[in-house]
């Protein structure tokens with residue numbers, strides 16, 4: 001039986017894009033499943049002066065693709081209330097508190113509250129301060145703070161922000177969102193690793209040659225040019241998503257599969273990442289920026305032509321790099337990472353490249369060495385995994401050919417598979433923090449990112465390596481692996497180049 005949650009939600013940034021695209025649809029999915037039913041209310045706040053009626057129209061619109069009938073959508077929307085709000089004005093919190101008190105009674109929410117910060121981070125500290133000083137926090141039920149990225153822009157600002165929010169909320173009530181941790185296949189990394197002897201037994205530097213983590217996007221910066229100019233790909237994707245995935249892949253086996261044990265191991269893995277000197281960081285981390293290009297005959301602008309972007313911007317829209325981990329398990333195994341905007345295809349995947357067979361008895365078709373076994377974990381848009389193994393080619397002779405054993409499906413095939421945000425909201429309601437970033441993880445990630453950033457910034461470069469839109473990054477990103485005798489396993493661009501849909505670069 002589904003147990004209904006009792007809760008008053010306060011969403012700061014209720015008119016924003018994230019709320020419309022992710023939060024409202026996810027809350028509605030929980031409503032359809034009966035996890036939110038009669039005893040919940042949502043106070044949406046933002047600067048704009050909207051009425052409840054208009055707010056509810058926005059809600060209905062944002063869930064239009066998910067509803068069974070209009071009646072159901074309207075019933076759901078009656079739980080939403082709008083309160084225009086200036087985050088810096090103390091009087092506004094008085095109004096918020098009074099509306100909150102009415103809603104707590106009306107919906108019998110057991111005093112449970114969830115505060116969701118989905119707005120510009122410069123307001124986070126002030127909002128959280130007021131929640132306490134204006135006694136909106138009452139300790140009647142659970143009081144959880146969900147906080148969207150970016151959590152600071154370097155270690156210093158993240159530490160300041162953390163000090164501010166921990167004056168009002170204890171660490172166990174803070175849920176720092178990294179939406180990748182809500183994705184089905186990211187959670188599956190541990191299942192693949194720890195649920196299969198064949199992988200678990202080989203999961204170390206004796207058998208693994210290198211690990212490749214690719215987070216590719218084919219979109220540009222869209223309408224987020226202004227934000228992106230202050231962030232770049234390193235802060236936007238590597239500090240959070242990529243380092244989280246890396247820690248899940250690299251951590252030691254936890255004593256048991258509980259939040260605390262997993263977290264302990266993830267933090268240890270992050271701590272063991274080698275800190276480069278500036279020179280080493282520059283050699284091992286490559287920045288890139290997209291220039292205009294053609295894909296399937298269509299023209300795409302370069303980053304510097306995007307709205308909100310300076311025409312001499314040196315901000316990176318691409319990062320490739322090599323992390324090394326100083327521990328017994330991983331000594332000597334490069335963890336290659338890459339992420340970028342306007343790459344050939346949207347695709348998040350992990351390639352675990354095993355070592356070559358020590359003695360090769362066979363010939364391959366191209367008379368070269370036998371291909372290494374590769375385990376690929378597909379995160380999105382398809383989910384699943386594949387293992388490439390070698391088999392005998394049919395017919396005379398004894399040639400080997402690689403064969404793929406695979407289990408792969410589109411992420412939306414499984415109708416009941418919850419969307420990342422839905423899962424994360426449910427976890428936050430239940431007080432389960434395993435899929436959120438702990439402060440210690442965030443702090444260590446920033447330390448690593450600051451090291452790379454400083455190495456780049458202190459170099460005073462006047463240009464940044466470029467790559468044409470829809471290609472897989474600058475040359476240097478390929479050379480990074482080639483100089484170690486490796487290469488990127490996933491090459492989505494080749495398919496298009498061979499068919500004349502993409503220019504060779």
Ligand code: BG6
Nearest residue numbers: 149179180217236237241348380
């Ligand atoms: C966000 C970044 O965290 O993740 C965006 O800020 C990026 O720049 C997005 O586009 C990618 O998420 P997803 O779930 O679409 O792969």
